[in-house]
Amino acid sequence: MGISSSGASVLVRQAGELIEQAPGGIKLVDAVELVVAWGRANSVWPLVYATSCCAIEMMSTIAAKHDLARFGYEVMRASVRQADMIILAGTINEKMAKNLVTLYEQMPAPKYIIAMGSCAISGGPFYYDSYYVIKGGDRLVPVDVYIPGCPPRPEALIQGILQLQEKIKKEGRRNPWKVRETLQVPFEDIFSKAQAEWASREKQRDEESREAREQFKRENAASPASKPVRVKKEEFPVVPSRKPAAQGISNWTLLQMLQEKFPAIEVYSHPGITPKQVAELGPDYILDLVVPSEQYRNFAEYVRNEQSLGLDMLIQLTCVDWKDSFDIVVQMLSCRDGHKLFFRSRAEKDPATGDAEIATISDLYLGAEWHEREVYDFFGVRFRNNADLRRIFLENDFPGYPLRKDYDDPTRVVKRPY
Amino acid sequence: MLTAAETEKNGKKMITESLSEYSLDANTLPEGFRLPPPEDEEAEEFFVNIGPQHPSTHGVLRVVVRLNGETVVEVVPHLGYIHRSIEKMAENQTYVQNIHLSDRLDYLSAFSNNLCLCMAVEQALDIGVPERGEYIRLIICELQRLQSHLLWWGVLGMDMGAFTTFFYGFRERELINDLFEELCGARLTVNYFRPGGSSVDVPETFIPRVKHLLNIMPKVLDEYSNLLNKNIIFLERTKNIGILSPEKALSYGSTGAVLRGSGINYDVRKNDPYSIYDQFDFDVPLGSVGDSYDRCQVRMEEMAQSLRILEQAVARFPSGPHRSQPQQNYKLPKGSYYSQVETPRGLLGVYIVSDGGAKPYRLKYRSPNFSNLNVLNELAAGHKVADLITIMSTLDLVIPDIDR
Numbered sequence: 001m002g003i004s005s006s007g008a009s010v011l012v013r014q015a016g017e018l019i020e021q022a023p024g025g026i027k028l029v030d031a032v033e034l035v036v037a038w039g040r041a042n043s044v045w046p047l048v049y050a051t052s053c054c055a056i057e058m059m060s061t062i063a064a065k066h067d068l069a070r071f072g073y074e075v076m077r078a079s080v081r082q083a084d085m086i087i088l089a090g091t092i093n094e095k096m097a098k099n100l101v102t103l104y105e106q107m108p109a110p111k112y113i114i115a116m117g118s119c120a121i122s123g124g125p126f127y128y129d130s131y132y133v134i135k136g137g138d139r140l141v142p143v144d145v146y147i148p149g150c151p152p153r154p155e156a157l158i159q160g161i162l163q164l165q166e167k168i169k170k171e172g173r174r175n176p177w178k179v180r181e182t183l184q185v186p187f188e189d190i191f192s193k194a195q196a197e198w199a200s201r202e203k204q205r206d207e208e209s210r211e212a213r214e215q216f217k218r219e220n221a222a223s224p225a226s227k228p229v230r231v232k233k234e235e236f237p238v239v240p241s242r243k244p245a246a247q248g249i250s251n252w253t254l255l256q257m258l259q260e261k262f263p264a265i266e267v268y269s270h271p272g273i274t275p276k277q278v279a280e281l282g283p284d285y286i287l288d289l290v291v292p293s294e295q296y297r298n299f300a301e302y303v304r305n306e307q308s309l310g311l312d313m314l315i316q317l318t319c320v321d322w323k324d325s326f327d328i329v330v331q332m333l334s335c336r337d338g339h340k341l342f343f344r345s346r347a348e349k350d351p352a353t354g355d356a357e358i359a360t361i362s363d364l365y366l367g368a369e370w371h372e373r374e375v376y377d378f379f380g381v382r383f384r385n386n387a388d389l390r391r392i393f394l395e396n397d398f399p400g401y402p403l404r405k406d407y408d409d410p411t412r413v414v415k416r417p418y
Numbered sequence: 419m420l421t422a423a424e425t426e427k428n429g430k431k432m433i434t435e436s437l438s439e440y441s442l443d444a445n446t447l448p449e450g451f452r453l454p455p456p457e458d459e460e461a462e463e464f465f466v467n468i469g470p471q472h473p474s475t476h477g478v479l480r481v482v483v484r485l486n487g488e489t490v491v492e493v494v495p496h497l498g499y500i501h502r503s504i505e506k507m508a509e510n511q512t513y514v515q516n517i518h519l520s521d522r523l524d525y526l527s528a529f530s531n532n533l534c535l536c537m538a539v540e541q542a543l544d545i546g547v548p549e550r551g552e553y554i555r556l557i558i559c560e561l562q563r564l565q566s567h568l569l570w571w572g573v574l575g576m577d578m579g580a581f582t583t584f585f586y587g588f589r590e591r592e593l594i595n596d597l598f599e600e601l602c603g604a605r606l607t608v609n610y611f612r613p614g615g616s617s618v619d620v621p622e623t624f625i626p627r628v629k630h631l632l633n634i635m636p637k638v639l640d641e642y643s644n645l646l647n648k649n650i651i652f653l654e655r656t657k658n659i660g661i662l663s664p665e666k667a668l669s670y671g672s673t674g675a676v677l678r679g680s681g682i683n684y685d686v687r688k689n690d691p692y693s694i695y696d697q698f699d700f701d702v703p704l705g706s707v708g709d710s711y712d713r714c715q716v717r718m719e720e721m722a723q724s725l726r727i728l729e730q731a732v733a734r735f736p737s738g739p740h741r742s743q744p745q746q747n748y749k750l751p752k753g754s755y756y757s758q759v760e761t762p763r764g765l766l767g768v769y770i771v772s773d774g775g776a777k778p779y780r781l782k783y784r785s786p787n788f789s790n791l792n793v794l795n796e797l798a799a800g801h802k803v804a805d806l807i808t809i810m811s812t813l814d815l816v817i818p819d820i821d822r
Contacts, residue, residue, distance in 0.1 A: 002696045047471075050477065051499070052502075052522070052818045053525040053818070056525060056526065056569070057606060059584075060591075060592065060595070060605075063585055064588060065587030065589070090500070091502055091818075093501055093502060095498050095499050096470065097479060097485065099471060099499070103471060125522065126502050126507070128507075130502060130506070130507055132502060133503070135503050150607060151607065189562065235743075236615075236741055237548060237739055238743050239539075239614075240544075241544050241547075244545075247690055250490060269752075285716065312668050313684075314669075315671065315765070315767055316769075316782070320779070321780070331756070335682055340756075365671070366670050367669060367670040367792055370789075377428050388450065390450070391498075392497055393501040394819055396500075402506055411522070
C-alpha cells in the first residue's frame with residue numbers, strides 16, 4: 001500500500017495525511033487501513049506458475065476437496081501483470097531462473113512470493129550433485145513464506161497462505177511493503193557442517209548419560225544391572241525369481257541372421273561367443289551387439305529395412321562414457337513380436353578436447369534426432385549429418401558436457417558428502 | 419544477470435532479455451524451424467511463443483509456433499526448463515537412494531517408476547518377489563494409472579475451456595490419493611517399492627478401501643462419458659484433429675495411448691509381461707484413426723480395463739510376506755541391465771550400466787513423454803492454434819519426465 005507512484009494513490013495518500021492532521025483523524029485512517037488490509041489479504045491473486053511435482057498438489061488444493069477459494073485465492077491469473085503473488089511450486093533451474101526474474105519484475109507491487117516445497121526453498125533433493133538446479137528460489141526473488149515438504153500437503157499450502165494473509169494484514173502506512181534483498185550466500189556442504197555439530201552434541205549427551213548411570217550405580221549398589229533388550233530383526237524369505245517367457249525371435253536366431261550379413265559384429269562382454277552359447281544365457285538376456293563404428297550406420301539401416309527381423313521401434317539411443325571412449329548404445333524393440341535388440345558402437349575420444357564423432361541415424365528413425373541431440377548436449381558427441389544438432393536441454397552457452405565422467409564445475413555443483 | 423532486488427534498487431527499467439533474442443530480421447528463422455519461407459506473397463507468417471510459463475503447457479514446456487494466420491505451419495518445442503540432472507545425480511547414489519529420485523521424474527506415475535528401477539536391480543541380482551508383493555505392486559500400479567488418467571481427463575476438459583471436468587476428475591483422484599497416503603505416507607512422491615517387494619506391507623484397511631473404490635468407479639466413468647466424451651464441442655475439437663499414422667508413431671518411438679491410438683497393439687503389460695500381469699485378464703484398447711479422439715477414447719477405456727484388473731487382483735489377494743530378504747547393499751555385477759514397464763503415459767525403460775559397485779556407472783531413464791512430445795510437430799501442422807493445445811493435452815505430457 002502506498003508505494004505505487006501512480007496519480008490516484010498519491011491523491012489518496014495526500015488525502016490520508018490531511019485527515020490525519022484533523023483531531024481524531026488518526027483513528028479514522030487506522031480504521032480505514034484495517035479494512036483495506038483485510039480486503040487485500042483476502043483477495044490475493046496468484047499467478048499460474050508451476051514447474052514440477054508441487055504443481056499437482058497446488059491443483060489438488062484448488063480442486064473441490066480442499067477448495068482454496070475459501071481464502072480468496074482462487075482467481076489464478078495466467079498473466080503476471082494481473083497477479084499479486086507467485087507460488088513457486090517446484091524446482092527452478094538455470095534456464096528457468098531468467099524467466100522467473102522477468103516475471104517478478106513484471107508483477108505490479110506490492111507483490112509476494114511463496115516458496116512451496118523443498119526445491120523452491122533450497123533446491124531440496126537436488127541440492128547436492130545437481131549442476132542445473134538453483135539452490136533456492138530466494139537467491140533470485142525475495143520470498144515471503146516458506147512451506148516445507150516434498151511436496152507439501154494441500155493443508156500445508158493453505159497454512160502457508162494463511163501466514164501470508166497475516167503478513168499482509170500487518171502492512172500499512174507505518175509498515176509499508178518494500179522490495180527486499182535476495183539471498184546472497186554462497187552454497188556449501190551443509191551436511192558435513194551439521195553432522196559435525198550433531199556429533200559434538202551427541203558426545204555431550206553420552207557423557208551426561210554416562211555420569212547419570214554411574215551416579216545411579218553409586219546410589220543403588222544393591223540392584224542388579226538390567227540387560228539390554230535387542231529388537232528382533234524381521235525375517236523375510238528368499239524367493240526364486242520369476243523368469244519371463246521368451247518373446248518373439250530368440251537371441252541366437254537374431255545373432256545368426258545378423259552375423260550372416262555382418263561377420264564383424266560381436267556380442268558385448270562375451271567375445272567369440274557362438275549363437276548356441278547365446279541361447280544358454282537364458283530368455284531374459286537381451287542380445288547386446290558390438291558393431292564396428294564404420295559399419296554402425298549400415299547396420300542400423302539394415303536392421304530398419306530387414307522386415308524379417310521385425311524390429312520396428314527405436315526405444316532409445318544413448319551413450320556411456322568409458323573415460324577413453326564413448327559407447328553409443330541403440331536399443332530396438334519389436335512391437336509386433338516383443339523381442340529386443342541392443343547394439344553399440346565405439347566413438348573414440350579426441351584426447352585433447354574429449355569430443356567424439358559418429359554417423360547419424362536420425363534420417364532412418366525420426367525419433368533418433370532428439371536422442372542424438374540429448375547425447376550431444378550431455379556428452380559432446382557430434383553426429384555427422386544430423387540436420388539439427390543443437391543442445392536440447394541446456395542453454396547454448398553452458399560450459400562443458402555434464403554427463404562426462406570428468407565434468408566438474410565448483411561454481412554450480414556441491415559434491416554429495418555421504 | 420541481475421536479481422530483482424538489484425534492478426529495482428538501481429531504478430533500472432525492466433529487462434526483457436527475450437526481446438533481443440527474438441528480434442529477427444526477415445531472412446532468418448528462429449532456431450529449430452526448417453520449412454523455407456513461404457513463396458506465396460500473401461502468406462502472413464509470424465511466430466508465437468507459448469510458454470515456458472503458460473497454463474496450457476502443463477508445466478514448463480515452451481513451444482514456438484509458426485503461424486500462417488491462425489493455422490499452424492510448424493511447431494518447435496524447447497525443452498530443459500525443468501532439467502534437474504537426475505541422471506548425473508544417480509551416478510553418485512546407491513540403487514535404493516535412487517528410488518526417491520525416480521519418483522520425481524514422472525510424479526503422476528511414481529509407483530511405476532519405482533517399479534521399473536527395482537525390476538532392473540532384481541533382474542541383475544536374481545531377486546524374486548513373494549506373491550503378495552507382486553499383488554501389491556500390481557494393484558498399486560493400476561490405482562496409479564487410474565489417478566493419472568483422472569487428472570489427465572480433468573485437465574483435458576480445462577484445456578478446452580470447461581472447468582467442470584477439473585473438479586470432477588479431482589474428486590475421485592483424491593480417494594486414490596488417500597489410499598496412497600495411508601499406504602506410505604505420501605500422496606505423490608512415494609518412494610515405496612524396493613528390490614524384492616515393497617518397503618512396508620499394506621495396512622489391513624487397504625483391500626476394503628480398494629473395494630469401496632471399485633464400487634464407485636464404474637458409475638463415475640459413465641458420468642464422465644456423459645459429461646465430456648459425448649459432448650458435441652469435445653467431438654468437434656478432437657475428431658480428425660492431429661492424426662498420427664502408425665508408421666510415424668513407430669518411427670518416433672511414441673508409446674502408450676499415443677501409439678495404441680494409432681492402432682498399433684503394443685502394451686508392455688500384454689506383450690512383454692512383467693510382474694504378474696500375465697495371470698490377469700484384460701484387453702488392450704486400440705484406436706483406428708490415430709486422432710485426438712482415439713487417444714482420448716483409449717485412455718477412457720484403459721481406466722475401465724484397470725478396474726477389471728483390480729477386481730481380479732482384489733478377489734485373490736494372497737497373504738504371506740510382502741518382500742524377500744532385503745540386502746545391506748545392492749551391488750550389481752558388472753554389465754548392463756534393462757527393464758521396462760507400462761506407465762500411464764507409455765513405455766518407461768531403465769538402462770543401468772554397472773561397474774560392479776554399489777552405485778550405478780550410468781543410469782538412463784527412457785522417458786515415454788520425451789518420444790511422445792517429439793510427434794507434436796507432425797500432429798499440429800495444418801491445424802488451428804487452438805487445436806494445438808488440445809493435441810498437447812491428448813498427448814498427456816509430464817514435462818519433468820522429459821527433461822529429467
